[in-house]
Amino acid sequence: MNEPAAIPPLTAETPTTLDPVRPVGAGHMVPWFDVWRNPIAQRCRRARLRGRHLLIYGVLGFTVIGFVFLVTYLWPVYQLDRPRTDAAKAALFPMLLIQGVVLMGMGTMALATGIARERDRDLLDYQRMTPLSPTTKILGYLFGLPSREYFLFALTVPFVLYAAWVAELSWLRLGKYYAVFFSAVCVYHMTGLCAGMVSRKPWQSAVVSVGMVVVLYLVLPQLSYVGLWVFEYLTIYPTFFTLIAEVIQAQGGPRFPGRVLRMYDDVRFFNWTVNPLWFSLLLQGGMLLTLFTVVRRKWIDAGWHSFSKPFGLLFVVGVHVLLVGTLWSTLSEGVWLRRVASQMSVHAPGVFGWLMGLYVGVSAAALLFVTFLITPDRHTALRGHRRARKAGRSVVPAAWDAAPALRWVVGSVVVVVLGYAALIAVARGNDRLFQGAMEWRWIAAPMFVLVPTVLLFHGLAERLKARFVLLALFGLWVFPIMVGVIVAIVSRDHLPVLYLGSPSPAMAGVLSLVAMTFHTGLPDRPWDDEFEREVLAHVPAIQAIFVVLTSALALFVQINRARWSRRWRAGPENLVATGDVPEPTKHPNE
Amino acid sequence: MIRTVDVRVDYDDVTAVKGLSFEVGAGEVFGLIGPNGSGKTSTIKVLATLLEPTYGEVYVGGHDTATHAADARAILGYMPDLAPVHDDLTCFEFLDQFAGAYGLPRTDRRRRVDEALDLVQLSAKRKAMAGTLSRGMTQRLVLAKTLLHRPAVMLLDEPASGLDPIARIELRDLLRRLADEGATILVSSHILTELSGFCTSVGIMEKGVMTHCGRIEALSAALEDHRQIVIELLEPADTYVNDFAELEHVSGTDAHGNIVTLRFTGQNGDAAALLKTLVEKGLPVCGFYERKRGIEDLMLKSGAREVS
Numbered sequence: 001m002n003e004p005a006a007i008p009p010l011t012a013e014t015p016t017t018l019d020p021v022r023p024v025g026a027g028h029m030v031p032w033f034d035v036w037r038n039p040i041a042q043r044c045r046r047a048r049l050r051g052r053h054l055l056i057y058g059v060l061g062f063t064v065i066g067f068v069f070l071v072t073y074l075w076p077v078y079q080l081d082r083p084r085t086d087a088a089k090a091a092l093f094p095m096l097l098i099q100g101v102v103l104m105g106m107g108t109m110a111l112a113t114g115i116a117r118e119r120d121r122d123l124l125d126y127q128r129m130t131p132l133s134p135t136t137k138i139l140g141y142l143f144g145l146p147s148r149e150y151f152l153f154a155l156t157v158p159f160v161l162y163a164a165w166v167a168e169l170s171w172l173r174l175g176k177y178y179a180v181f182f183s184a185v186c187v188y189h190m191t192g193l194c195a196g197m198v199s200r201k202p203w204q205s206a207v208v209s210v211g212m213v214v215v216l217y218l219v220l221p222q223l224s225y226v227g228l229w230v231f232e233y234l235t236i237y238p239t240f241f242t243l244i245a246e247v248i249q250a251q252g253g254p255r256f257p258g259r260v261l262r263m264y265d266d267v268r269f270f271n272w273t274v275n276p277l278w279f280s281l282l283l284q285g286g287m288l289l290t291l292f293t294v295v296r297r298k299w300i301d302a303g304w305h306s307f308s309k310p311f312g313l314l315f316v317v318g319v320h321v322l323l324v325g326t327l328w329s330t331l332s333e334g335v336w337l338r339r340v341a342s343q344m345s346v347h348a349p350g351v352f353g354w355l356m357g358l359y360v361g362v363s364a365a366a367l368l369f370v371t372f373l374i375t376p377d378r379h380t381a382l383r384g385h386r387r388a389r390k391a392g393r394s395v396v397p398a399a400w401d402a403a404p405a406l407r408w409v410v411g412s413v414v415v416v417v418l419g420y421a422a423l424i425a426v427a428r429g430n431d432r433l434f435q436g437a438m439e440w441r442w443i444a445a446p447m448f449v450l451v452p453t454v455l456l457f458h459g460l461a462e463r464l465k466a467r468f469v470l471l472a473l474f475g476l477w478v479f480p481i482m483v484g485v486i487v488a489i490v491s492r493d494h495l496p497v498l499y500l501g502s503p504s505p506a507m508a509g510v511l512s513l514v515a516m517t518f519h520t521g522l523p524d525r526p527w528d529d530e531f532e533r534e535v536l537a538h539v540p541a542i543q544a545i546f547v548v549l550t551s552a553l554a555l556f557v558q559i560n561r562a563r564w565s566r567r568w569r570a571g572p573e574n575l576v577a578t579g580d581v582p583e584p585t586k587h588p589n590e
Numbered sequence: 591m592i593r594t595v596d597v598r599v600d601y602d603d604v605t606a607v608k609g610l611s612f613e614v615g616a617g618e619v620f621g622l623i624g625p626n627g628s629g630k631t632s633t634i635k636v637l638a639t640l641l642e643p644t645y646g647e648v649y650v651g652g653h654d655t656a657t658h659a660a661d662a663r664a665i666l667g668y669m670p671d672l673a674p675v676h677d678d679l680t681c682f683e684f685l686d687q688f689a690g691a692y693g694l695p696r697t698d699r700r701r702r703v704d705e706a707l708d709l710v711q712l713s714a715k716r717k718a719m720a721g722t723l724s725r726g727m728t729q730r731l732v733l734a735k736t737l738l739h740r741p742a743v744m745l746l747d748e749p750a751s752g753l754d755p756i757a758r759i760e761l762r763d764l765l766r767r768l769a770d771e772g773a774t775i776l777v778s779s780h781i782l783t784e785l786s787g788f789c790t791s792v793g794i795m796e797k798g799v800m801t802h803c804g805r806i807e808a809l810s811a812a813l814e815d816h817r818q819i820v821i822e823l824l825e826p827a828d829t830y831v832n833d834f835a836e837l838e839h840v841s842g843t844d845a846h847g848n849i850v851t852l853r854f855t856g857q858n859g860d861a862a863a864l865l866k867t868l869v870e871k872g873l874p875v876c877g878f879y880e881r882k883r884g885i886e887d888l889m890l891k892s893g894a895r896e897v898s
Binding site: 030037040042043046047121123125128129131132301303379386391 | 600
């Protein structure tokens with residue numbers, strides 16, 4: 001083994017070749033759209049696609065992919081005496097599957113772990129310091145980190161092209177499929193990048209990345225089977241089943257359940273019919289924009305909130321346009337009911353309750369999520385107050401991260417209530433769905449549960465540290481139900497669960513939806529007296545307990561929060577005196 | 591080239607930097623010194639536009655970093671503490687990516703990277719993987735990255751940490767030459783010998799506050815009310831202590847072996863007169879000089895704690 005070359009020491013005679021100090025490079029920046037010459041993408045390609053990598057991955061990948069292709073292509077030809085066109089269709093499906101696994105699965109993981117590793121080692125700071133635009137840097141990582149996966153994808157392309165040629169698959173159809181495929185890949189990869197940027201530790205990024213991918217692209221699409229079909233268009237499934245599966249099945253390829261194929265015939269959004277291809281691109285574009293916004297903000301400053309306040313409101317509006325548009329067609333025309341009619345054997349009013357429950361559940365999740373993202377914690381708020389005072393402002397500007405989020409949360413709540421009202425109005429116009437009396441107090445009940453819940457959450461999030469918020473919400477929303485369950489077991493009575501759990505929005509919300517379904521939707525009384533006596537009769541009282549208790553707490557927390565802000569505006573010394581701000585300086589050395 | 595006005599940095603309950611205002615002129619080498627946890631790294635991160643201060647104004651090369659961060663970054667070179675590198679790249683590739691990121695023309699990139707490698711004496715490691723370099727070589731590589739785009743302002747956070755004594759001297763010489771060429775350098779350290787004889791001005795930080803700031807001579811004068819004159823004798827100094835105490839401008843003596851150290855309050859002319867007096871009195875003087883104070887003395891005088 002050779003000795004490493006000696007490094008000559010620096011001496012006074014070492015020639016300095018620096019020109020007079022001056023910045024260089026202006027006018028030679030790579031434009032953001034030139035991904036190939038992007039320095040970050042180039043660096044990633046160099047690191048991940050060295051000759052030895054190409055050799056190992058090339059040989060192994062090509063062999064495995066070739067083996068799978070040949071087996072699936074040659075088996076029908078030589079064992080089943082099928083024509084080559086049918087065999088090619090059979091071979092196409094596994095190739096597309098491999099492409100999905102490589103780019104969507106492995107590529108997403110490569111992005112999440114790669115970016116988290118760079119961030120953890122402070123290597124991102126080097127890139128933050130360069131004068132490239134944030135967009136250029138994000139695109140560099142987006143297309144650079146999964147370069148090995150793109151190489152593996154490239155190995156499958158000859159097989160796909162050959163199979164499509166032999167199978168006489170329309171090139172236009174294949175092109176449309178890949179348009180959505182790459183759009184979905186970008187969304188998945190941006191998800192990985194986002195997970196890597198928001199996670200605190202590299203190992204967390206892998207978990208968060210997998211969690212985000214599973215939730216966004218596996219769990220949420222499952223909601224299509226219970227009414228929220230819109231989320232399925234975040235994935236490649238609708239495009240695959242619309243453009244590819246039907247054709248290759250019809251011409252002798254693998255068989256797919258007819259029900260699945262029928263699901264993607266058209267997209268009814270509000271009362272419009274939208275091409276599934278364009279709907280997929282639209283939805284994935286929205287998702288991409290959201291994730292890009294998060295990554296860009298985190299790139300500019302890791303301490304910024306993931307969403308700005310205006311974007312948070314915009315996000316809530318976007319989610320609710322999708323929600324209302326999806327449920328609108330079902331409530332007005334029963335589109336979704338026709339699709340899954342064989343799956344459901346429930347009363348139409350039950351479906352109404354179920355769909356409204358979906359709306360309330362998804363809305364609540366979106367509201368709490370956005371509230372969490374845009375609400376400044378106590379320290380961020382304090383920084384904002386200090387900065388605003390220094391700038392001579394009496395209040396923190398509303399759009400700053402450090403500004404109180406109340407008005408934005410209230411705006412989001414208004415969006416949710418408007419969406420809910422719109423759906424109720426649509427449902428009233430559908431005689432087949434809504435045959436019963438419209439009792440407004442039952443209709444409005446879920447909103448009376450949702451609004452104070454969100455306001456309480458916001459107040460706590462702005463006044464307490466995250467761990468104390470979690471503790472407070474556990475104590476208020478989960479612990480009472482647990483106590484109720486124990487008491488109910490001991491007392492052999494279910495009422496303790498209902499009443500002790502009444503401070504929980506989960507309990508009050510579910511009971512409100514159940515009561516709404518039974519009191520407003522059904523023309524007759526399909527339930528027995530015992531159910532009414534033992535559950536429904538208690539719902540008004542439980543709702544009242546929840547609304548009074550949660551509203552009082554929300555009011556208390558909001559007043560406390562407002563007083564704190566007012567005291568600060570009156571002068572920081574007031575808060576110092578009460579120990580409400582960390583002055584005088586507490587220092588690590590002390 | 592660097593100016594901060596009333597900068598404050600908070601991390602939750604901890605105020606890392608408070609009321610920081612100072613200026614560094616072009617071509618200066620500014621030493622930011624202070625104990626661990628005194629706010630040096632937070633200050634450098636704020637200057638490097640990597641950390642948004644709670645409030646305060648920061649100007650680099652005349653650019654307000656709050657509104658023109660990109661312009662400031664174009665003239666900044668930043669070397670973090672325990673500088674990391676991309677382990678899976680060669681030294682050349684590591685530098686080449688930043689040459690591209692700083693917008694160096696493609697035709698100049700290779701030449702400039704080679705220049706930078708030459709400058710830090712790493713040409714022999716051009717094709718070596720960065721992950722295989724020793725700590726000292728890694729520091730040199732990151733320094734080469736910092737120099738690549740010829741920054742007008744260099745921010746070096748503990749650049750010599752992990753380096754052996756010879757490498758430290760080499761680094762110091764290199765930085766001194768860069769300063770001679772016009773670069774403004776702000777270097778932080780809690781190891782005072784790293785900065786001695788190298789910085790033109792210093793800022794002393796403790797508990798997030800810059801307690802003293804300015805040129806070393808001015809700070810010395812401000813912190814000291816006397817000079818130290820060292821006299822070497824051919825005989826044991828104890829026997830002459832009383833003779834020294836009676837001399838003009840001498841407020842105290844300290845004798846060890848053949849050496850006497852005087853607390854002297856006079857000017858240069860008074861020092862010359864003192865030497866003349868000693869010779870006329872027949873004292874066996876074989877050495878006479880003033881002890882210059884280094885950064886260590888400044889820091890100790892300033893009262894900063896936890897000095898390495």
